[in-house]
Amino acid sequence: MSLLFIIFMKRVPTGVGLLDEALEGGVPQGSWVVASGEPGVGKSILCIHFAYAGLQTGDPVVYVTTEQEFRDVLEQAKQLGMDFTKHTIYNIAWKREPEELPEVVVIDIFGLLKVARQLTEKAKLEKMRKYAALSIDTLVEAINEAYNILGVAGERGTPERHIRLIIDSMSAFWVDKPVMARKYSYQLKIATHRENVTALLTSQYAPTTRQAYGFGLEHIADGVIHMWMDDVETAKEIRRWLIIKKMRMTAHRSRAFRVRITPGRGLELEAI
Ligand SMILES: Nc1ncnc2c1ncn2[C@@H]1O[C@H](COP(=O)(O)OP(=O)(O)O)[C@@H](O)[C@H]1O
Numbered sequence: 001m002s003l004l005f006i007i008f009m010k011r012v013p014t015g016v017g018l019l020d021e022a023l024e025g026g027v028p029q030g031s032w033v034v035a036s037g038e039p040g041v042g043k044s045i046l047c048i049h050f051a052y053a054g055l056q057t058g059d060p061v062v063y064v065t066t067e068q069e070f071r072d073v074l075e076q077a078k079q080l081g082m083d084f085t086k087h088t089i090y091n092i093a094w095k096r097e098p099e100e101l102p103e104v105v106v107i108d109i110f111g112l113l114k115v116a117r118q119l120t121e122k123a124k125l126e127k128m129r130k131y132a133a134l135s136i137d138t139l140v141e142a143i144n145e146a147y148n149i150l151g152v153a154g155e156r157g158t159p160e161r162h163i164r165l166i167i168d169s170m171s172a173f174w175v176d177k178p179v180m181a182r183k184y185s186y187q188l189k190i191a192t193h194r195e196n197v198t199a200l201l202t203s204q205y206a207p208t209t210r211q212a213y214g215f216g217l218e219h220i221a222d223g224v225i226h227m228w229m230d231d232v233e234t235a236k237e238i239r240r241w242l243i244i245k246k247m248r249m250t251a252h253r254s255r256a257f258r259v260r261i262t263p264g265r266g267l268e269l270e271a272i
């Protein structure tokens, strides 16, 4: 890689101060970053910070949420000091057209169901197959629709300006077929990995085995931020941690951070 490229490489701040410092300013623009970990470690809250930071810098946001309804994401954000209501949000599940160009396009399970139905209708005409809501084809179609709504759609799935893509969580797409995780991850990466798309995707780990539900995502990610908590039975309290396991093109910190989640402030790190 040329020195020039390194010097001019754009960094995309995550919105978590110490994490950005530990990443030389943020994740490299155009990277596909995975946040992995067990339930309750703060993955979804990290996603909220990443989206909110995007709005502060004027990046359009595509927010895929398969775990929670976006209404709950907004409520959670508000508790943690991030008020999204100042921004224009459009959910692709809505029947009415957006009145103005939104800053955030939400794809929740209802949006995915709507897109799956549209795809199935189209396929019916050609006597083809049915599309499931939680399939990569449906997800890619929904993301491209979101680019259209944001007014950034370009050729072959490449937005015309920098956008932030959040997918919380990817595990939902292979929950009933973990062996497909790697194939699905590749399929999604080919369709969405672009120089002007910086993506944060979450991957769930089983609390018992500490293994990802189906391998794949971490193997093809440009960056892996791993989050965990000490065994609660031994510690008798919640002690959360975060470590940057991998970040391409970045001389990142190699030690873990303590993680604290505080009302009004959100997720904060403490160097140990
Ligand atoms: N308002 C709040 N104040 C303090 N802690 C909170 C607040 N809201 C959520 N949390 C903490 O964050 C946790 C959820 O984090 P989350 O990002 O949803 O985890 P994950 O997505 O990794 O499962 C909750 O279990 C709780 O401990």
Ligand SMILES: [Mg+2]
Residues within 6 Å of the ligand: 043, 044, 067, 168
């Ligand atoms: Mg979550």
